[in-house]
Amino acid sequence: EVQLVESGGGLVQPGGSLRLSCAASGFMFSTYWMSFVRQAPGKGLEWVANIREDGGEKYYVDSVKGRFTISRDNTKNSLFLQMEGLRAEDTAVYYCARFSSTSSYHYGLDVWGQGTTVTVSS
Amino acid sequence: DIQMTQSPSSVSASVGDRVTIACRASQGISSWLAWYQQKPGKAPKVLIYGASSLQRGVPSRFSGSGSGTDFTLTISSLQPEDFATYYCQQANSFPLTFGGGTKVEIK
Numbered sequence: 200e201v202q203l204v205e206s207g208g209g210l211v212q213p214g215g216s217l218r219l220s221c222a223a224s225g226f227m228f229s230t231y232w233m234s235f236v237r238q239a240p241g242k243g244l245e246w247v248a249n250i251r252e253d254g255g256e257k258y259y260v261d262s263v264k265g266r267f268t269i270s271r272d273n274t275k276n277s278l279f280l281q282m283e284g285l286r287a288e289d290t291a292v293y294y295c296a297r298f299s300s301t302s303s304y305h306y307g308l309d310v311w312g313q314g315t316t317v318t319v320s321s
Numbered sequence: 322d323i324q325m326t327q328s329p330s331s332v333s334a335s336v337g338d339r340v341t342i343a344c345r346a347s348q349g350i351s352s353w354l355a356w357y358q359q360k361p362g363k364a365p366k367v368l369i370y371g372a373s374s375l376q377r378g379v380p381s382r383f384s385g386s387g388s389g390t391d392f393t394l395t396i397s398s399l400q401p402e403d404f405a406t407y408y409c410q411q412a413n414s415f416p417l418t419f420g421g422g423t424k425v426e427i428k
Contacts, residue, residue: 234417243408243419243420243421243422244357244359244365244408244410244419244422245419246410246416246417246418246419249415249417258416259416260416261416294364294365296364298412300412304371305353305354305355305370305371305412306355306367306371307355307357307367307369307370307376307412308355308357308365308367308410309370309376311364311365311366312364313364314364
């Protein structure tokens, strides 16, 4: 079964750090770009970051640049989001998702984890 | 950045109704567009990719059309399980961006 399972969410004080993990199974993880998407309480979806299959390219939404780092370990089929300098506005459910795309076609974010909740509050 | 604007933000409809949701990109994105359905407390699920291709396992009452800047998601005959929030998303360029969402509610 194709599956993504996130972990690592929790309550953190403003300015604090957190590391999210996403364990992939059921597909060849090393051949896919991967994404993090977040959803603040009662709000819409916001893309956070993407990482290429080999980790050689990374992209971020402006609001997290310099504070968040996406990485992956293809030997362990795992995706990570290191979050530092957390702010109240980073409070959200964070999803990892498989980004299925080629140079000529986008198949969408076609596999999603269940999400992990990050709450930034004092 | 490419802005994605969805309309309406909400729609009330009855079972069996035809529902159409629009999504407009601030610049041309060819067919680099996907549509998602999200139910409360659940992760989104992709319905349509490449603007008009139906994801495997998605009922044929869902369809997508458009290219360039204007796109449409149509539900031909609304079913009880279709009451949810729908999002469009462009993948033409980074940053990836989503529309604001359209909530389909029971009339």
